[in-house]
Amino acid sequence: MNTKELILEEALKQFSQKGFDGTSMSDIAGPLGISKAALYKHFESKQQIFDKIIEESEERYKDVLEKLSVHYPDSSNEKMNKKDVDIYSGISAKGLCENVLTFVRFSMSDEYSRQVRHMLTISQFQSSKLSEMYTKRYVDAMLGYDERLFEQLIKAGVIKNGNPKVLAAMFYAPVIMYMGMWDREPKRAEECEKAIKDHVEQFFLMTINRE
Amino acid sequence: MNTKELILEEALKQFSQKGFDGTSMSDIAGPLGISKAALYKHFESKQQIFDKIIEESEERYKDVLEKLSVHYPDSSNEKMNKKDVDIYSGISAKGLCENVLTFVRFSMSDEYSRQVRHMLTISQFQSSKLSEMYTKRYVDAMLGYDERLFEQLIKAGVIKNGNPKVLAAMFYAPVIMYMGMWDREPKRAEECEKAIKDHVEQFFLMTINRE
DNA sequence: AAGCAAAGTGACCGAACGGTAACTTTATTC
DNA sequence: GAATAAAGTTACCGTTCGGTCACTTTGCTT
Numbered sequence: 001m002n003t004k005e006l007i008l009e010e011a012l013k014q015f016s017q018k019g020f021d022g023t024s025m026s027d028i029a030g031p032l033g034i035s036k037a038a039l040y041k042h043f044e045s046k047q048q049i050f051d052k053i054i055e056e057s058e059e060r061y062k063d064v065l066e067k068l069s070v071h072y073p074d075s076s077n078e079k080m081n082k083k084d085v086d087i088y089s090g091i092s093a094k095g096l097c098e099n100v101l102t103f104v105r106f107s108m109s110d111e112y113s114r115q116v117r118h119m120l121t122i123s124q125f126q127s128s129k130l131s132e133m134y135t136k137r138y139v140d141a142m143l144g145y146d147e148r149l150f151e152q153l154i155k156a157g158v159i160k161n162g163n164p165k166v167l168a169a170m171f172y173a174p175v176i177m178y179m180g181m182w183d184r185e186p187k188r189a190e191e192c193e194k195a196i197k198d199h200v201e202q203f204f205l206m207t208i209n210r211e
Numbered sequence: 212m213n214t215k216e217l218i219l220e221e222a223l224k225q226f227s228q229k230g231f232d233g234t235s236m237s238d239i240a241g242p243l244g245i246s247k248a249a250l251y252k253h254f255e256s257k258q259q260i261f262d263k264i265i266e267e268s269e270e271r272y273k274d275v276l277e278k279l280s281v282h283y284p285d286s287s288n289e290k291m292n293k294k295d296v297d298i299y300s301g302i303s304a305k306g307l308c309e310n311v312l313t314f315v316r317f318s319m320s321d322e323y324s325r326q327v328r329h330m331l332t333i334s335q336f337q338s339s340k341l342s343e344m345y346t347k348r349y350v351d352a353m354l355g356y357d358e359r360l361f362e363q364l365i366k367a368g369v370i371k372n373g374n375p376k377v378l379a380a381m382f383y384a385p386v387i388m389y390m391g392m393w394d395r396e397p398k399r400a401e402e403c404e405k406a407i408k409d410h411v412e413q414f415f416l417m418t419i420n421r422e
Numbered sequence: 423a424a425g426c427a428a429a430g431t432g433a434c435c436g437a438a439c440g441g442t443a444a445c446t447t448t449a450t451t452c
Numbered sequence: 453g454a455a456t457a458a459a460g461t462t463a464c465c466g467t468t469c470g471g472t473c474a475c476t477t478t479g480c481t482t
Contacts (some may be wrong), residue, residue, distance in 0.1 A: 437468105
């Protein structure tokens with residue numbers, strides 16, 4: 001219907017496979033059944049198409065982040081205890097395991113997420129803007145989220161004491177490592193999913209407070 | 212001196228920055244002060260230069276792996292106990308911390324390692340061969356090494372019980388995550404180094420057996 | 423139905439691409 | 453010092469690239 005959106009869709013598909021330099025304007029126009037000249041009725045240049053994809057992904061990403069924050073405990077609440085903690089779905093150890101697996105399964109099966117992730121991965125050294133965006137999205141944001149989560153869990157006595165930032169890295173890094181492997185070798189998807197599950201489960205066995 | 216090696220050196224530099232498609236034959240020849248036609252006296256095609264870089268890096272990589280194995284405890288030794296474990300440099304908890312930091316500092320400061328890592332990172336989706344090579348090198352091999360190490364440490368009672376593969380991922384994944392961040396944003400190098408150090412230290416605080 | 427703007431077309435531009443050909447320089451060997 | 457093979461040069465090949473142009477088609481408005 002909307003040609004402009006179809007162009008962005010096809011361009012993302014191509015860029016995520018072959019990168020910016022490996023994709024020509026004809027590569028984008030061809031599958032859409034239009035001539036490459038038509039692309040210039042909607043965008044000024046190839047670079048502008050790329051930038052627009054990045055821009056839109058940034059917006060979609062922020063939306064997702066906001067939705068995550070909604071389900072997040074109020075960090076100003078100092079009186080949180082074990083009982084309070086269980087109120088929030090996923091802030092209990094078991095709930096968190098499920099949340100992570102849901103997040104992973106969505107990230108890996110959603111075509112748009114996959115393509116953006118691939119595109120950013122192979123473009124991450126192209127400019128400092130892209131470098132920073134990659135780090136912000138796939139490291140800082142996730143780590144920050146988990147860090148605040150563990151802060152709460154420690155405060156509430158659910159898990160053992162420890163530096164929450166270090167715990168966050170120890171929890172999150174294996175997940176994204178296996179997701180990268182999953183992206184590169186879809187044949188090993190089951191192996192990766194199993195490894196993530198094992199990791200998350202053992203992480204809580206190791207860190208949870210027993211009484 | 213040896214032009215062929217200079218070509219490979221310059222090509223790796225360019226490929227690691229701009230990727231295969233983003234690098235032209237003139238880009239490689241220019242900085243060497245020769246014409247692009249001269250490149251064809253040494254290589255048949257641009258692809259062949261790329262392939263040769265990969266091939267050489269594979270050889271160098273195998274050499275490094277062998278050297279690592281030399282310092283590695285014999286896994287057939289079933290009678291290993293806490294005392295034996297300390298014989299091997301780096302197989303004690305404190306030694307392992309130092310070993311990891313040495314490995315990280317070398318990987319991040321060595322220009323060749325850095326360039327190969329960057330090149331493989333931005334080329335990892337170009338072919339299944341490159342996908343598998345990336346996973347093998349930066350996931351499977353490292354995980355396998357750490358897994359065997361933790362197996363020994365558990366057997367010897369140095370660290371607490373647990374699935375050694377999961378422990379290996381929990382130990383290694385944060386390291387490579389921060390190395391990726393370090394690669395993308397060298398400004399944050401100190402922050403990354405600190406994070407890796409904190410992680411490794413806390414990891415052993417959490418897993419080591421106290422008596 | 424006329425008018426009109428948006429969206430499409432094919433033909434074309436200059437530049438850059440990977441790669442080749444014919445020729446020259448360089449260095450070594452006998 | 454002539455012969456020779458390797459390594460370099462310039463000029464050029466055909467192709468593709470990103471992008472433009474003049475023109476046509478489409479679809480909506482009044």
